[in-house]
Amino acid sequence: MTVKRYAGTSSCYPRRVTDAQVSGSRARTRQAIVDAAIEVLGRNPAASLGDIAAAADVGRTTLHRYFAERAELLAAVGAEGSARLARATAQARMAEGTGASAVHRLCQEYFDLGSLLSLIFTEPGLTAGPATDGPDGCDPEFAAMVERGHRDGTIDPELPADWVQSLVWSQLYAGWAYLAETGASRHEVLRLILRTVDGAIAVKPT
Structure with a gap:
């Protein structure tokens, strides 16, 4: 459970965040990184993970939480690319x-x-x-x-x-x-x- 404090008041109201919402948010972030990787690597196959993170509008630390190694990101790009081609x-x-x-x-x-x-x-x-x-x-x-x-x-x-x-x-x-x-x-x-x-x-x- 997360707590949201409303501006201008001292009250806090609990707001439940479901597992599905968290999972959906993570899936969207992951997809944004993969989409950005396809765009960036399509223009420059030697682009850095920092370049990809910037294109995805996430920090490099966030990118590494989803893809610890470049090889993992490339595997995800390959899977997404194969799906799009199909x-x-x-x-x-x-x-x-x-x-x-x-x-x-x-x-x-x-x-x-x-x-x-x-x-x-x-x-x-x-x-x-x-x-x-x-x-x-x-x-x-x-x-x-x-x-x-x-x-x-x-x-x-x-x-x-x-x-x-x-x-x-x-x-x-x-x-x-x-x-x-x-x-x-x-x-x-x-x-x-x-x-x-x-x-x-x-x-x-x-």
Whole structure:
């Protein structure tokens, strides 16, 4: 139980703070630290814990209460990053529509991962990325999407799934590098990525 003293009076009134409230507050602080770590490390993988604490608007002592070591924070960042990547993949609805339209949606959802995308590129082992146990090391869901595009005539059948997967990731990387170097708007960079990918995978006239 905590005691709250009301300004202008000498009275103290007990105010119960439940375990759920304490737990919720701790969870929010922990999440704020992890979110800040993704943003800061996405810009600078060598950033210090002090930089992350400042971005999370907490003291370094508070950060260490939640994550005693840098490795513990990185593990939490990896888990959060993997969860966000999985949600983005699900939101892209890879099994719906034409193959090309699904690739288009996937690029949009992954681009919206923001700083996490930069972190995936600079620290590829940190998050659990798409599965690679399909043919030629390609994510099975991605491979099925591309093969559907081959059948429905929206993806060039000369392009194997693993090539298209590499193309998508390389263009996302190029887009974020371009964004950092030029200061172009995110809307414009996404437009360029989609135009490049859509054009690259389209069936070429014979």
